[in-house]
Amino acid sequence: MENRGRVSVFVCAGLAASIGAAVAGCRAAPALTAQQTEGRRLYEVRCAHCHQDNDLALKKVPPDLHDLFERQTLPSGAPATDEAVRRNVLTGRGMMPGFDGRFTEEQMAALLAYLHTGLR
Numbered sequence: 850m851e852n853r854g855r856v857s858v859f860v861c862a863g864l865a866a867s868i869g870a871a872v873a874g875c876r877a878a879p880a881l882t883a884q885q886t887e888g889r890r891l892y893e894v895r896c897a898h899c900h901q902d903n904d905l906a907l908k909k910v911p912p913d914l915h916d917l918f919e920r921q922t923l924p925s926g927a928p929a930t931d932e933a934v935r936r937n938v939l940t941g942r943g944m945m946p947g948f949d950g951r952f953t954e955e956q957m958a959a960l961l962a963y964l965h966t967g968l969r
């Protein structure tokens with residue numbers, strides 16, 4: 850499924866670049882920036898197996914992160930800010946492990962940039 854999304858982003862970006870115009874069906878999702886693409890890779894490797902697939906069958910179902918920054922607050926009630934999400938990722942919460950020391954500053958920025966896209 851992820852692969853299909855990636856292919857269509859490339860196809861859309863390629864078409865839009867080659868004919869120099871918005872292509873029907875591609876307008877809704879402009880291509881991700883390099884930073885967002887890196888963030889998506891990190892999300893897919895580190896977060897999606899719980900947050901989309903819940904492959905550990907956690908009793909407390911991990912929240913859907915698609916509209917994370919469209920709401921005022923995170924599921925915990927903390928304000929939906931970069932700082933709160935960063936802290937949550939670093940320290941973990943409940944069944945979610947902390948990722949302290951697992952991301953460079955650059956990778957964390959990329960992850961946040963991708964979360965801000967609404968997970969395209």
Ligand code: HEC
Pocket residue numbers: 892895896897899900905907909910911912914917923924925926927934937938942943944945946948960
């Ligand atoms: C092992 C499964 C697991 C992984 C891996 C995981 N999470 Fe979570 N995450 C959870 C669970 C479960 C919760 C709910 C925690 C709670 O409220 O008890 C959660 C909660 C969250 C929240 C909501 C925090 C709040 O304040 O309500 C955010 C944001 C989040 N995760 C982001 C991420 C990101 C980004 C990654 C990847 C770097 C990630 N998670 C990786 C299981 C996971």
